[in-house]
Amino acid sequence: MDSSTFFGISTLAYFLAMIMYITYLAFRKAQIGSVATTITIIGFVSQTLAIILRWKEFYDIGQMGILRAAPFTNLYESLAFFIWCLILGYLIIEYRYKNRSFGAFITPIAGLALAFIDLTGMSKEIQPLVPALQSNWLLAHVVMSFISYSTFALAFGTAVMYLIIRSDKRTEPSYIFWTVMVGIFVVILVAMGLDYLKYRVFIQRPEVLIKSYLFKTTFKNESGIISILSWIVSLSFIFFLWRYGYIFKKVLNSFSISPDTLDEITYKSIAIGFPVFTLGGLIFGAIWADQAWGVYWSWDPKETWSLITWFVYAFYLHARLLRGWKGKKIAVVAVVGFVTVVFTYLGVNLLLSGLHSYGALE
């Protein structure tokens, strides 16, 4: 069996797990919950095997060292690794807090992301690394960045849930904030998904292709009508989310998760993510740059956005710990933090032309 078989199994497992988690939420039978957890673990183990196998496949075909063959170096592989970390983080939380409610949210994200990767990007080809990328510091940098990104993603999830539970009126800033934020996230994801479904590009250099394909199906469509229509549909979607968002509150309330637990998970995730990000995202990144071309810090957009992310989470920690920011206010900061993470990862490549991206100095 090769890596894609195992990726397939884990995709399937995550979807099955999603169904079980939802069933569990509906009937609250402990056995169903255990089945859901077991299936998630199976998915996780199989994804782990898939990653290891893919690593080995790379190593066998490639002309590079074992560490160089680590399958984390392009957009898709790093996304898969991100999902892996997310599931791991979720399983830890489930075990620690003895609460399965989040499973219904996390597993579909994982399943969708893997299905999406399988459908589009995961070309079987090996992408050789340009010399600057052949560095163990870079590998450590990428791996640790993604570990911290997944903790920030968990914090984002729980912070949004917190905002949902704690907002009462549609006119409240926090309510407007979460509906608009989630709305934009979904719109962007769907628009990107449509691009991939339409063009089916077998990506070699994601950054380049993203530049020429992104949103071409929707907002940037050659036909002006479709482009306008996309805007209308997106805006109406966000409006509907705003109009009917309270339904989510009802759903969440039925899970019996206390807002305090959510807040605590948000904080804990960030408290783990922050040091990992500092070390892996910033320090190792700087060491890599120093080794590769002799400048540990050059203020290029990608580096700068990592630093901004760092400042936002430092803001979170200090505001919470020392200024006594609580509740919705601090949850908003956690959400903003993850927006900067996503921007660092995707936005810099998509929107700002950085010499950094993944393949600087060519």
Place this chain on the structure above:
Amino acid sequence: MEKTNKGIVDKIWDFFASVKLAIIIFAVLSITSIIGTIIEQNAEPERNIRLLTKFFGPDIAPTAFRVFDSLGFMDMYHSWWFITILLLFAANLIICSIHRLPKILKLVREPVKPLSEDHFKGVGIKREVVLKGKPEKVKVTIELAIKKMLGLNPSEIKEEKGYQLFSQKGSFTRLGVYITHFSILIILLGAIIGIFFGFNGFLNLPEGEVSDVAFSRNGHERPLGFSIRCDDFNVDFYGNSDMPKEYSSVLTVIDNGQEVLRKMIEVNVPLKYKGITFYQSSYGIVPGSGDRGVFIFRITPSGGKTEEVRLKFGETFKIPNTDITGKIEDFSPAIAFDQTTGRPFTYAEQMSNPAVYISFSEKGKQKYSGWILKRYPGTWNLPDGHIVEFVDLWGIQYTGLQVRRDPGVWIVYLGCIVMAIGLYIAFFMSHKRLWVRLIEEKNSTRVIIGATANKNRQAYERRIENMLDFIVKAHEGGH
């Protein structure tokens, strides 16, 4: 007079000691940094005018550019105001730490004391259990459990109706945050040293040439204090693609007329001499250098011994033990052949696929001719079994070196290590305290456990829970 003075000093002190300022600075740094990623830094003015046109329209863009430019936004991270914010940030960090440190140090040094009954009510973690037997006996089990399960070494005092055991661990971890903050200052210091005493430039050095200077970004010469020579430059590609797998240069350092060091550098493997580091960063063809190039061939006549020859464009060579001579008639740094016509053309200004066109003749009579490609051994074989290997064209490529002297980099690295340690202590270690009161009751002892941890309380609580299980079991077992 003195009073008001002091008042102002106090005010300034308080201003810098406040965490509110820190939070404001985080926000300000984030927002200004975002602007710096949108406006392209150190770019040609036209690029940013074009960018500004998108935001403000063509009428206002030039004015907007002038305003932004005069405010330093075109090289924002080195502008006076951005540096000022960074200095404020550092001042904030220093003064805030000085302000708080005495209290923290006291907390760190303070030995743990027994807790009064009132205070026992206030601690974060509390457990109670009643065990059979006298306090003296119960105490032994509990002491053992504390040592074994928590790694603490408790002191004890006698109380009115029994004993109190108390202990703490990790009080130093309260300093983790300060270590983290300090590390930021170390890194800033290293960066400042680098800016003032360092040099960051480049040098494009053709194969075979020597230089005793490097160039800064704006083209100024900068003496190295020694000379450096590029002996050779080479690129390896992945398979038949044009994707470079590795590129490397052989460099020789010449100091006081002596060759003191010779090393091959690659992209992640620089050369360092007298505090100056040479990084392999790019490469290219020296314009108009065609006649400087030296072609290197390795020639093996069929059945004979291999010989190496070096020659220039237009020169001829002889295949040993034969009357065949070859003449280089054409050259392409990156040859490709048209799909339909088969005509050769040059597709890149790089040595991506170098090839020479050689015509061979025997005793003055034209024999055969063709392209020999460096990267394709199949083209090296001549029709009658001789082999002409195209080894290299030497002397027309330059190696692009990033040249840096940064006496601050070690301080930055030190700061990074300190930061890693500080963060580990701040986030993953905690100051744990434990008090246990043993109160004698009829035929039994009431055990009251109180504990605090400044971080990660749940984990500590679980360990105490486990300890309690252990105590109960051990005690029952002892009966």
